[in-house]
Amino acid sequence: MERLQKFLARCGVASRRKAEELIVNGLVTVNGEVVRELGVKVTPGEDRVTVAGRVVRLETEPIYLMMNKPQGYITGNRDPQGRKTVLALLPEGFPRVYPVGRLDYNTTGLLLLTNDGELAYALTHPKFQIKKVYQALVRGIPDQTALFRLRTGVVLADGPTLPAEVAIIKVEAGNAILSIGLREGRKRQVRRMCAAVGHRVLTLERVAMGPLRLGDLKVGHYRRLTAAELKAVKDIVAQARQAVEGGKGQGNAAGKKRRLLGAGSDQSPDPAGLSGRWD
Numbered sequence: 001m002e003r004l005q006k007f008l009a010r011c012g013v014a015s016r017r018k019a020e021e022l023i024v025n026g027l028v029t030v031n032g033e034v035v036r037e038l039g040v041k042v043t044p045g046e047d048r049v050t051v052a053g054r055v056v057r058l059e060t061e062p063i064y065l066m067m068n069k070p071q072g073y074i075t076g077n078r079d080p081q082g083r084k085t086v087l088a089l090l091p092e093g094f095p096r097v098y099p100v101g102r103l104d105y106n107t108t109g110l111l112l113l114t115n116d117g118e119l120a121y122a123l124t125h126p127k128f129q130i131k132k133v134y135q136a137l138v139r140g141i142p143d144q145t146a147l148f149r150l151r152t153g154v155v156l157a158d159g160p161t162l163p164a165e166v167a168i169i170k171v172e173a174g175n176a177i178l179s180i181g182l183r184e185g186r187k188r189q190v191r192r193m194c195a196a197v198g199h200r201v202l203t204l205e206r207v208a209m210g211p212l213r214l215g216d217l218k219v220g221h222y223r224r225l226t227a228a229e230l231k232a233v234k235d236i237v238a239q240a241r242q243a244v245e246g247g248k249g250q251g252n253a254a255g256k257k258r259r260l261l262g263a264g265s266d267q268s269p270d271p272a273g274l275s276g277r278w279d
């Protein structure tokens with residue numbers, strides 16, 4: 001059983017506060033009866049709830065969105081400092097989805113949002129080594145020594161980095177745009193790697209994650225993954241799982257819990273928070 005307003009919020013009808021207004025205004029029925037009190041509890045899947053005459057159900061279908069994250073947004077669910085979160089870019093009432101991994105406040109680019117905790121876990125856990133590609137505009141032009149260090153491993157405060165794929169793709173006004181492909185995702189990793197070899201990152205954009213490409217998706221916009229993209233992501237995750245786990249762990253309890261976080265579950269619905277990883 002859970003409070004009606006919480007259920008409505010979880011179904012993506014509205015924020016919890018707005019859901020309370022809907023209830024008080026007599027727009028919500030439970031099993032055919034209008035409910036105006038806020039204390040009423042419902043059992044998801046058993047009680048029939050309508051809002052303005054339309055039946056409300058928990059979203060059980062997995063959702064996969066690609067967003068081009070703008071600067072000036074955090075990728076967490078909420079921020080103690082009150083900064084905007086990427087979730088504010090989705091329409092009000094959109095079913096709950098969560099960012100897969102994190103991008104810094106000032107990083108732009110490809111961000112996957114989903115309610116599929118299992119996929120989010122596989123895409124962000126370092127043991128699966130899913131490649132993420134960034135384009136970094138750095139101050140100055142890295143020489144061969146700097147490029148070699150970036151490629152072979154830079155020693156950071158939290159240990160040496162894994163080998164990375166690094167290339168200069170453009171030089172303009174004495175600065176360079178680097179393509180950097182990483183198979184790990186530590187906090188501010190690209191910025192720290194570049195700083196360690198003497199080149200401050202001026203702008204940073206993620207352009208690819210596994211088989212996904214940002215393409216010409218406009219900054220601040222989002223779209224659903226195509227069927228082909230989703231298949232490609234699932235294939236690569238299955239391959240990575242097979243390589244790492246040899247098939248073990250499939251269907252275990254933890255895996256099941258992670259599978260659809262936020263849909264019909266009261267536990268922490270935050271894949272990004274679960275992994276706590278920066279990608």
Ligand code: URA
Nearest residue numbers: 104107188189190191
């Ligand atoms: N590396 C960074 O430094 N920042 C990001 O946002 C992502 C990767």
